Amino acid sequence: MIEQVVGVVTQMALVLFLSPLIAGFIRTLKARLQTRRGPSVLQPYRDLYKLWRKGMVIPETASWIFTATPYVLFATTLLAGLLIPAISAQAPLSLFGGVLAVVYLLALGRFFLALGGLDTGSSFGGLGSSREMTISAIAEPALMLAVFTVALGAGSTNLSVVAQSALGQSWRFLAPSQMLAFAALFIALIAETGRIPVDNPATHLELTMIHEAMILEYSGPYLGLIEWSAAMKQLVLMALLVNVFFPFGLSSDWSPTAILISLLWFSAKLLVLAAAVVLVETTNAKLRLFRVPELLAVAFVLSAMALISTFLF
Amino acid sequence: MIFWQDPQFGNRLITMMAALVLVLQILMVAQRSIVGNIRGFGIQSFLLASIAATIAYFNHATQVYIVAALTLVFKAIVLPLILEQLVERIQIRQEIEPFLNAPLSVIVSGLLTLVAYIVAESLHRPEQGTAQTSLGHNTLAVALALFLIGFFMMLNRRKALTQILGLLSLENGLFLAAISLTYGMPLLIELGITFDLLVAVLVLGVLVYRIRETFDSMDVSKLSRLRG
Amino acid sequence: MLLPTILIVPLAAGALSFVARRRRLMESVNLVAFAALFILAVALVGQVLRAGVISGWNGFLHADSLSALVVLLTAFVGLVCSIYAVGYFREDERNQVFEGGSAGAIAVSTLRKYYALTPLFVFSMLLVALADNLGVMWVALEATTLTSVFLVTFYGRATSLEAAWKYAIIGGVGLSMALLGTILTYYSAHNILATETLASLNWSVLVTHAAQFDKTTMKLAFILILLGYGTKAGVAPMHTWKPDAYSEAPVPAAAILSSATLNCALYGLVRFYVLASRCLDGNYPGRLLLLFGVLSMGISVPFVLIQRNFRRLLAYHTIDHAGIMVTALGVGGPLGAFGLTLHMTFHTVAKSLLFLCAGTVFQHFRTDLFGKIKGGAIRLLPFAGTVFFMATLAIVGTPPFSLFQSEFVILRAAFTAGHYVSAVLFVVFGVGIFAGAVLHVGGLVLGPSEPGPVAPWYPWRDSAVLLSTAVLVVMGFWLPTPMFDLVRSAAGIVSGAQ
Amino acid sequence: MAGLLAYALGMAAGLAGYAWKRTGAWFPKLLCFLSLTGALLELAASLGALFSRSELAWSLSSGIPYLTYSVRLDPLSAYFVLALSLLAAAASVYSFDYIPRSLPGDSSGVFSFFLNLLLLSLTLVFTASSVLFFLIAWELMTVSAYFLVVFHHESEESRKGGLLYLLMSRGGSGMMLIGFLLLAVGAGSLDFTALHGIGQTLTPSFGAAAFLLLFLGFGVKAGIIPLHIWLPAAHPVAPSNISALMSGIVIKAGIYGMARVFFDFYGALPVWAGMSVLVIGIVSALLGVLYALMEHDLKRLLAYHSIENIGIILMGFGAALLFRSFGYPKLAALALVAGLFHALNHAVFKCLLFLSAGGVLQAAHTRNMEQMGGLIRRMPSTALFFLVGAIAISGLPPLNGFVSEWLTYQALLSGYGATPTLTRLAFPVAGALLALTAALAAACFVKAFGITFLALPRGEEAAKAREVSFSMRSAMAALALVCVLLGLGAAWFLPVFDPIIQQVLGFAVSPNLVAGNGLILTAGSLRSGSVSTAVMAVLLMLLGAMPLLGWLVWGRKSTRAAGPAWDCGLPGLTAENEYTATAFSKPLRMIFAALFRPRREIQAEFEVSPYYPKAIRFESEIEPTFEKHVYDPLRHSVLAAASWMRRIQTGSIHAYLTYIFVTLVLLLLFGVRG
Secondary structure, three states, rough: HHHHHHHHHHHHHHHHHHHHHHHHHHHHHHHHHOOOOOOOOHHHHHHHHHHHHHHHOEEOOOOHHHHHHHHHHHHHHHHHHHHHHOOOOOOOOHHOOOHHHHHHHHHHHHHHHHHHHHHHHOHHHHHHHHHHHHHHHHHHHHHHHHOOOHHHHHHHHHOOHHHHHHHHHHOOOHHHHHHHHHHHHHHHHHOOOOOOOOOOOOOOOOOOOOHHHHHOOOOOOHHHHHHHHHHHHHHHHHHHHHHHOOOOOOOOOOHHHHHHHHHHHHHHHHHHHHHHHHHHHHHOOOOOHHHHOOOHHHHHHHHHHHHHHHHOO | OOOOHHHHHHHHHHHHHHEEEHHHHHHHHHEEEHHHHHHHHHHHHHHHHHHHHHHHHHHHOOOHHHHHHHHHHHHHHHHHHHHHHHHHHHHOOOOOOOOOOOOOHHHHHHHHHHHHHHHHHHHHOOOOOOHHHHHHHHHHHHHHHHHHHHHHHHHHHHHHHHHHHHHHHHHHHHHHHHHHOOOOOHHHHHHHHHHHHEEEEHHHHHHHHHHHHOOOEEHHHOOOOOOO | OOHHHHHHHHHHHHHHHOOOHHHHHHHHHHHHHHHHHHHHHHHHHHHHHHHHHEEOOOEEEEEEEHHHHHHHHHHHHHHHHHHHHHHHHHHHHHHHHHHHHOOOOOHHHHHHHHHHHHHHHHHHHHHHHOOOHHHHHHHHHHHEEEEEEHOOOOOOOOOHHHHHHHHHHHHHHHHHHHHHHHHHHHHHHHHHHHHOOOHHHHHHHHHHHHHHOOOHHHHHHHHHHHHHHHHHHHOOOOOHHHHHHHOOOOOOHHHHHHHHHHHHHHHHHHHHHHHHHHHHOOHHHHHHHHHHHHHHHHHHHHHHHOOOOOOHHHHHHHHHHHHHHHHHHHHHHHHHHHHHHHHHHHHHHHHHHHHHHHHHHHHOOEEEEEEEOOOOOOHHHHHHHHHHHHHHHHOOOOOOOOHHHHHHHHHEEEEEEOOOHHHHHHHHHHHHHHHHHHHHHHHHOOOOOOOOOOOOOOOOHHHHHHHHHHHHHHHHHHHOOOHHHHHHHHHHHOOOOO | HHHHHHHHHHHHHHHHHHHHHOOOOOHHHHHHHHHHHHHHHHHHHHHHHHHHHOOOOEEEEOOOOOOOEEHHHOOOHHHHHHHHHHHHHHHHHHHHHHHHOOOOOHHHHHHHHHHHHHHHHHHHHHEEEEHHHHHHHHHHHHHHHHHHHHHOOOOOHHHHHHHHHHHHHHHHHHHHHHHHHHHHHHHHOEEEHHOHHHHHOOOHHHHHHHHHHHHHHHHHHHHHOOOOHHHHOOOOOOOOHHHHHHHHHHHHHHHHHHHHHHHHOOOOHHHHHHHHHHHHHHHHHHHHHHHHHHOOEEEHHHHHHHHHHHHHHHHHHHHHHHHHHOOOHHHHHHHHHHHHHHHHHHHHHHHHHHHHHHHHHHOOOEEEEOOOOOOHHHHHHHHHHHHHHHHHHHHOOOOHHHHHHHHHHHHHHHHHHHHHHHHHHHHHHHHHHHHHHHHHHHHHHHHHHHHOOOOOOOOOHHHHHOHHHHHHHHHHHHHHHHHHHHHHHHHHHHHHHHHHHHHHHOOOOHHHHOOOOOOOOEEEEEEEEEEEHHHHHHHHHHHHHHHHHHHHHHHHHHHHHOOOOOOOOOOOHHHHHHHHHHHHHHHHHHOOOHHOOOOEEEEEEEOOOOEEEEEEEEEEEEHHHHHHHHHHHHHHHHHHHHHHHHHHHOOOOOHHHHHHHHHHHHHHHHHOOO
């Protein structure tokens, strides 16, 4: 019981305070790859702090939906973060919701975010919501199918069970099915976290922006919450990816020493994955909106192949 | 025995007259004038009456005499008179324009006779070879032929009156069948039937008259306003 | 002594209204006669249920439960129509549709035709049901045609002449075929019974010896009977006269034609079917009947689907139902026969009702073409319009109305007997008929209507409609036990149980 | 069963009221009250039957032996009666004010006559236990629903919709009729109890034929694709409380029939049967939601979502059938529970959505979403309830939609491990497509809610909109509450399914599916996956409160001002700047262009240069695939054939005589020797 509480607290802290770091790391690394100096890795923390202190402007047209959205987004993302195994294979709350719960909690957040976008009445908001919902919708099957492939391997949708079974058989990630599934999930990750080539978090051109367009009207603490949730979502998905496919160093309980080791492992794996994301971002140009489905179709085919290969081998 | 008591002779006689009736029918098919047709029908009825009489005589079936008498009175005399009067009343061209011309019609009636014989054949029971059944299958064939040809006349002719004639000769076929197969139906039925026939002719006559009035033509093939 | 009275009442009524001078007199004569007739019919049913078979005039008349059923139905239709007719013809006079277009003397002389002929018409139908002798039955059936021809020409339009001519000629041919069939039956029985007496054509006598009849002759006879009485019943392809005659006759007459006369024709067919199925086995007549039944159901579908005239629509419905009943007969067996008699009962009520409603709609809009009516009959004729739609739903076999039940029974019989093809076709055609009916009548009853006053309550017509509506609705949920026993024992006779 | 009487009373009163024209304002209220009583009584009866595990049955004989009004409330029936009476109660409370406001004065009698008739016949459909009685109740339901759909029969649209509905239902009931007769003849009895497991005893071909006919027959009513076209035509045109009942429960009659046939009359079916149900389910779900996305008629949109959810239910059924044919009763139980539970859930939230849509219609006088907007300020509670329904139907946690979809996912997943051969691949793919469906549904309801309720009103009607009356709101509130309860308390509710599964598969299901003393919902076992909506809900509250706390502690000083939203530099933000429903769904319209075949035309009038249009008329529509490529050709060919056949009746007597003559000769030649 006490271990449970420890687990919850630790992981909540981890998700809350590690996520801006990852965001900052990606930003910086990207800058360096583009031979810019770029902001410090800690910039996101500063941004959040600043936004937190700022006053905010609520559009007259907006209703309570606009106000509720940041809280819902924050809560759902954080809860999703508590359902996944981050540093311990035994995710603190995995009993109360498996991988399906994670996906659907994120979906709930997105639902409200899109409503918030529409609520302002400005055309940008609607534009953003429309695109966001479209892309997430067509990303869903690929994501789910890949997740299923993993879950089928473990015979469970409970992420702790999945992680433990992965832990049980290291080197399993070399199996073709796992690699294909990983590739598919990676693409899904890029789509879900709104990174190039699907979306460009840095742009504010009406033609290209998706996520940014939705939150255009948000300011001050609300904007802070939303940015923070975005960072957490990114962390959650990345953690899911690394721990399910590359479980090494994952401690199977919450004993302090094991935690420390696995924390190191975890950060290392995250950094590698982040680096991969950055590589993709810098080496690709953003796709036109109507080319995105093709990319996600590729992801779907990959995960379908993954499925079939588990059936064959 | 003397030949006029010999039932075989009776059979021959009957068959001969039946054949005559059939020939008459086919002639009527070929016949072009209405009045001629009516007269033909009269003779046909007369022959039928005499067939009835013969049967009555040879089989000592007294009630058939009455049937014969009825036929003579109504079919051979009254009906033709009524019809001719009708023809007088409505001055129509004495021509019959059939859909098929005369030779074709005759061929068709020949075929129909063939059909009649085929059907009658299947009813033929040589094993129980009583005079009556053999007589039966022979005259039944003729009767069926009369029936079919009468029917054919009805659908081959345009004028209302000629359709009535067809119906009548068709009825003659029935009469022949009844009289020759079973020495006639029970008397009461015969009466009923003859009465019905008479009424039918009257009704149809009235209709013909009114058609003539309304359409000033007897051509029932023009009566095709009610469709679908 | 009951049977002769049943026959005499309508005869007397006919004679009386023939000499009657005033319209009111003719109306009352008819009303009284048909009311009396209905009571007598009920009494007859009671006796038959008690005694089984009763006969009068030393066996000339003969009533078993089947004939009792037909008599009852005929009497019912006669009563309803006679009530309706009063209102109907008064409305006609108001609209001045008779020759000369004037009310008064001409109208009375025209009306005499209806009021004198209808009782005779009904008389001949009753005779069909009550005559034991097949020959007499034939004569009576022929008489139904002859008496109803002038009902068809009632309005003396060119089209009604045309219709009458077709009716008379086709009917005449058909009945002569039936006569030949009768003669052949007599012949095939002749060798067995070897009597010349009237009784040797009595159904009750024949049916006991039917097994020994000459098979081939009986086959030939049955074919001819099927075609002959089939023509009278309007079974395809001998159905062609029906739409013309029904749409030209005055509505009450059409109602009688389409329900009671159909029953009589089927009654004749059934009598011979029993003989044939006793002589041959049930298969031979069964196959023929199924063939024609399904054919006539199928033929009526396209005409119902694209129909411009609602009285003709109803005529095609009648053809469809003739097909259904013939199919039921062909399926045979206790269940099939039961389905037949049940359906006969329900159809008689529903179809006559339908014609009466159609009549009211026709008189209100002065046309029987769907195209000329904008719709919205339900607003202009709140009562008749509603009932019209309701009865249409009933006639196409929609629950809770009872025709669904009888059709279900027939289908079940067909499946049990293994006639899968006919059964499936039955259902398919049923859907087609339903589509056509609802399409047209729905469009007529619902929708926006022309502006105009809402029609008042028509005392005669609407009460007649109300009467048979009540009967129809009640029958959907509950059939009085004696009525049911009658239907079932009639079915027993059809399937040759006793 | 006393509820039946109350319904009957309602009908009687309705008729009476119709006959006796002058009725006061109390009259419609009385009628609604009667149906409400009926609903509550039914509710009691069904709950009693479900929890007391007692099967109550009675039968009443008509004068007609072959027809007995026999009624049996076995678990399956009780379950559907439960759903029915929930909705009936809500709908009748809703009608208290809806009927007098939205219907012409004197018609309320007829209306509630048919309303009560509909409820009565539905109850009978769910409880009738003899084939003939079932069919009668079925047709009664169809007809009464038809009259309610065409209640505003002056409008062309509702007549067309109603007609289409009636015709297709008749086609369906034709198929059912044959199917039932095949079964009944095989059993030699019309009684449902005698039909139990009859499917096994039939010859394979008959069994298959009966199965397909019944599946399609019920499918018409359930609105499976491609037999769905009547549904979006008929549901929207009905008065809103009727649309709610039709989309909520009438189509469930089809589901009930399938459940009854698949799991009661048949034992283990061959694989193809389950597979076809699964595939039809997938197709209906996906196409249903895709078509919904393209709608901007609020009620048509909801109608298409009914098709989608029917598809999801059928996925559960199909999986159950497959598991059964492969011999995994436990998995079959899981899938069946998923399907049945989703049936109930959909009934509840779809009714809720239609009722709130009805409120919107009454306020904004249009079904076209492009005319709405900003209603959340004018009718806050309606908006809230619609939002609850939207979250539930999108399958988002922690509401009931999520639970049943979660169960469906779990069932499909476990299918992979269990089933042999390539068929196993079908399950995960089905799961993925279910995911796509759910995501699209979410997108669609973002559009529906966002465009309808948020931002600025697009029409002056919408601007003048007022909140609906108390009784209507309380009906919605009740249903919303049920959504929440079924969502959070799912684990407590599951034991309801025990008697049903007991009846079908012979064991209780809840022990496998519930853990953590009724807090956690599992997929057969804790290891194979578990979820707890209740805990989730609590945690969401707490976590949501965190930033609020933080804001209270540190963020005090941060000011909070109201300002105009960014209007792209134009003078002031107007409704013209808003995103429209059409625009919102445009990306998906483009992506699935292969399916939609969109057609667009733009007419613009320019003033000086093509960059300054004076007026633009934009028109875009998608091609109704099934209507265009399946149904229209069918209709045309039938009519063509008919008008060709019509030539038979030439009007020439000679032709008529010839028909008879030919028949005669042929019969003479071939009939006699036969």
